[in-house]
Amino acid sequence: MTAAARNPAAQQRFSLQRWWSIVLKEFLQLRRDRVTFGMIIGLPIMQLLLFGFAINTDPRHLPTAVIAADQSEFTRSFIASMEQSTYFKLVGTLPDEQAGREALMKGEVQFVLTIPPDFTRRLLRGERPALLVEADATDPSATGQAIAALPQLPYRVATHDLKGSLAPLAGGKPPFDVQVQRLYNPEGITQYNIIPGLMGVILTMTMVMMTGLAMTRERERGTMENLLATPVRPLEVMTGKIVPYIFIGLIQATIVLLAARWIFSVPFVGSVLAVYLAALLFIAANLTVGITLSSLAQNQLQAMQLTFFYFLPNILLSGFMFPFAGMPGWAQAIGNILPMTYFHRMVRGILLKGNGWVELWPNVWPMALFIVVVMAISVRFYRRTLD
Template identity: 75%
Template sequence: MSSHARLAMFTRFSITRWWSIVLKEFLQLRRDRITFGMIVGLPIVQLALFGYAINTDPKHLPTAVIVAEESPFSRSFIAAMKHSDYFDIKETLPDEDAGRRALAQGRVLFVLNIPADFSRKLLRGERPALLVEADATDPNAVSKATSALSGLVQPVADKDITGPLAYLNGKPAAFDVQVHNLYNPEGITQYNVVPGLMGVILTMTLVMMTGLAITRERERGTMENLLATPVRPIEVMTGKIVPYVFIGLIQASIILAATRFVFHVPLLGNPVAIYLAALLFIAANLTVGITLSSLAQNQLQAMQLTVFYFLPNILLSGFMFPFSGMPAWAQFIGNLLPLTYFNRLIRGILLKGNGWADLWPSVWPMALFTLIVMGIALRFYRRTLD
């Protein structure tokens, strides 16, 4: 065969050769179960999250009441709050200190305070006020609910202030509702978003970097050398994690400095508490990354698993959308993610000045998450040794 004929054979497009390549790629995709799962799973997850979980008009927000006076007027106003769909009365608290603790710990977003002399002042025509304190660290979560409060006054007055008391029901209304937005009274969005960015950035970078740790060893052919040594799985895992702990602390320091001096977010709490919370959160993310690295067969799979883990974190943790506005199943998933608790910790320390007692409800779930995920990583790592 002449050189010209051979050149023509290779330059001519062949359906048979082309179809062989297509079949080969389909075969590889079928064998790569993680990639195939991402092809199907990611669209389903995105549809579920954006279609059902994300809600920019949160309702049924957790609310507590401090009732210093039981009267028909107070009961009617509490009932009106329930019927508005914006408020879900979770508990009755004894005093204002208990209300502030509930707001600081994030158990409730609103506290209604009904004073002891409310009915007496109302019957005297003195236009008493009900106090509603709101956790405004996330302005978007409470803005519509606080706007709805003013609309509850007149229906309650029309219902209860009748007959001989009808002369009290005029303009202005017989009583008032005063809303105090705590922790972020100006409603500055950066105060909520910028602290949360610390958790988002740490999650994205640390999980991705450690997610490639073991798969990189496997693809470079150095995994065999590592397996030939008497190094135990726990030693490999922790040894690979420690360098990234320092990277995470450096990132946290850079973000904290920008938060304070560029965006002027107040720092009301203890800086030591910030670094301890960041250290625990870094450990949680590194264990996730090393677990994904143990599960993945190559770096592409590790990257895909990282994206699959990162998507629910950014959408269900309360970083972008109000956590309380999500349905119960989405909140359940969000409560399994360390970023949810870190957002509460960092915002609580910076904006609320929370102390150790207020931080503990968000600390222990992250510690438990870290231990469980590390156990999973060790189990799957042992399987790779076989």
């Protein structure tokens, strides 16, 4: 019989030895739980990298196309001034206004500069002609600073080119105007950009989390052994677990669409069917991720931790919270792997621009490829578990 057992009062007192034993036990459990240990180290590093390097609320070098019906030293000087401001990056020329609108609808460019055919002649006559800059304003934060820099550019052209006999044209007023046309969101209303994007956030959070707990729940309850003993194929198990959550995701998408239309008055230019088909594809992508995480995790806590690791880059690198064009190249490369990036472009394009399947296809096939790849990974890990 130990001394502590013989003395009940000693058991009631705080014991440093017992306390230290509990501390050591917790450290041992943390060391054995690799996912938790990865969260301890990986999460701060991920947040430092994303917030410190990837996030930029003042995007620059935005893709810009030019429709040049008039070419002269003045127009070339204005284009050079646009690039020198670092807000604009010339990516090519377009033949006409129709091609410019198509490029804006597809998201290939952020701005289109149109130079009228009589620009130089009117400028030399002192008639103060105007240049037209069309902006894809679906995300006001991505274009706001660049648009604010445009009114100063005519003064640079006047200082650089209007000299000698042309000096009187560089008077108090700028020698020409720059008219800005904000397309798809002319008033710069933030809700028009945020609310459609929230559909992607909600679907990602709920679909990945709910399916991420599916297999780990069965494993903890002991029903996984019974499932593994059946002749059910891995692909049948995966798809069978996914189908019920598809209907849940469609219900959530419907709630967001109704709120966007009747509460926040978000424009609904495109097809309702296109929105639901895009949502269905995105739901499938998230469900495959959730099933894959549940196959990798040993318990529900690990599944939740892996879900958070997946959810954080989707929020920060998809263009939902911060302008995608303002991120460095490596961050955009990561964002282009995530299905939320493509879904945001699709749903905003449908609601605000009226995009059809021709414009949506560049965002459809990467998401479909993502589903195939992740599903193959999920089936492979399931087979390892089966073996």
